[in-house]
Amino acid sequence: MAALAVLVVAGCTGDTGGFRPGAADAGDPYVPGAGNGGYDVDNYRLAVDYDPAGDRLSGRAVVSATATQPLSRFNLDLSGLDVGAVTVDGDRARHRHDGDELVVTPERGLDRGRRFNVTVEYAGIPSARPDGQLGSGGFLHTEDGAIALGQPYSAATWFPVNDHPSDKATYDIEVTVPDGLAALSNGVPGERTSAGGRTTWRWTERAPMASYLSMLVIGRYRVETGSHGGKPMVTAVPQRLAPTGPEAASLARTGEIADFLASRFGPYPFDSYGGVVVTDRRVGYALETQSRPVYGPGFFRGGRPNLAVVAHELAHQWFGNTVAVHRWRDIWLNEGFATYAEWLWEEHEGGRTAQRTFDLRYAATDWSRPTLDPGRDRMFGDAVYQRGALAVHALRRTVGDDAFFTILRTWTAERRGGNATTDDFVALAERVSGKPLRAFFDAWLTGATAPARP
The missing domain is CATH 1.10.390.10 (Neutral Protease Domain 2)
Known part of the structure; x- marks a missing residue:
């Protein structure tokens, strides 16, 4: 059985001594209930294990944060997954689920300005978000894996998070899947290791990233790894698609288009490039997931490369992402x-x-x-x-x-x-x-x- 996921965030106990609960909402009327207050996340360290056969996800999430007020308790966004133990700076913390909110009460209050870690162990069968204006999002189980994607939110369906763009953070992501499947995410690829019939893929995003720009694509993909301008270039197309098809031909021009946009907008802002094509028709959109946009199947129905959508999603790396x-x-x-x-x-x-x-x-x-x-x-x-x-x-x-x-x-x-x-x-x-x-x-x-x- 895969290890449970762990999330790290700092917290406090009772609402006394000047400590008070963090807000359970970022206060954005466009996404009521999303995001939280009272702290600012610096980094997410995620260790996720996914079994497509049973559609079961488990892992470890460590969230490092700073209290922006004296905190007695705080919330994290987490949808549809069961939480095991929660610790704050290594000490057990009380926790409960209130809808899509994970409410964490540490043993002691957290002073304003204090840096803290919250570790959350969680597991379960992740769920999709209901159809919205942009289309289906959240964690989508597919024929050969899964897609975790969506705007204005999706991250909370696969890890505990402050799910609003006002709280950007860096990410360290490792995903373990059965051998033969790719597990693609944001940022610079790390060492890939295999043991016991399973492979762990590692990714690091060192530039601050809004949570909706995180992504996870698991399945049978033809992954091309190279470099452009001295930075890693990782592109991926499903194995079922022709290696010379319009999808691969579009992704092949990623570096060229990014260079053109850099001549207009300034230097490319991230440490890696790339793109991923998915074939699940529930993804009726393309999304500017940081450093590695994801393109739904509808953009290539004409049988020709679609460079306009690549230009659009790459432009977001400047406008919307950095x-x-x-x-x-x-x-x-x-x-x-x-x-x-x-x-x-x-x-x-x-x-x-x-x-x-x-x-x-x-x-x-x-x-x-x-x-x-x-x-x-x-x-x-x-x-x-x-x-x-x-x-x-x-x-x-x-x-x-x-x-x-x-x-x-x-x-x-x-x-x-x-x-x-x-x-x-x-x-x-x-x-x-x-x-x-x-x-x-x-x-x-x-x-x-x-x-x-x-």
Whole structure:
């Protein structure tokens, strides 16, 4: 039987002596119940064992965190898995499950600023998230393994986590699966070892990562490991697909597309590159999982390489991954810029110019729907993606190319590894361009009528 998973987080006992419980919610109305307060995670160390035959997952998760208030107890997000022992800094802690919340009460309160470790042992049959606007997510059992993926959340279906992008952390991940199966995740690949008919795959992501950008793909894959620009390049396509098919051909241009985007956005922000194609039709989307995007099968139905989706997901490595949102109301900072990267790549390849795409989209846009704070039900709508890209190009036309690309490179450099808001971006754009831009952004992001073309 596989080892139980262990999660490490610091905690406290009763609500006395100035200690108080951490919030059970990050306070983001777009994802009610997700995330927690009272602490900030520095690192997740995950040891997961998965048996596809029984669809059973177990492992060890060690979470290292810092208390941001005097803590008497705190929550972690964990859905559908049974918890064994929980310890805080090696001492037994009381715990209980309250829906999708794991509530941990340590023996002693944690002072503000104290670093602590919480170890959680857990196991069970992981579950998927109900269908959302983006499609099925969470932990999906497949014919030959599993896929753990999804936005705006999915991580809590396979490990205990503070499941909100406002709390980014580094990751050390090891996954043990039956021999013959690949276990793909984020970051730099480590040593792979086998024993007793099972293989352990290791991955390390040293750049801070939002939890929804973590991923796990297990199954029979053709894994290609190489390098690009002195960094590891890992791509994977299911063995059932042709090695010369459109999926592999698309992934093969990952390095080239990333280099083009780096010429516009600044240096590539992570220590590895790659991509993974999945064939499960429940994954009706592509997702910018950090350093190694995952692409659903629908993007290759035409039988030809799809470089637009690769450009989009790679652009997120700058916009959305290294610079993440504080709250989902600002998701246009992710999707508007990634959509604009598609326009730039198409022009670079000799296709339609960004200006021509702007003109066509401008004429077809429903200006009654806002880009900024679109509402929970429309966070993946055209107003976020396409109107967001229109705002980006309009900014370029307003400030000029030199200032525009300086704004983008400054944004990804100064905010690297952190979080930001629309107000932060507006302030930076004004600083770099020397122009007052608040009225401009109000018109292009939230105005109810078509703004004048710059």
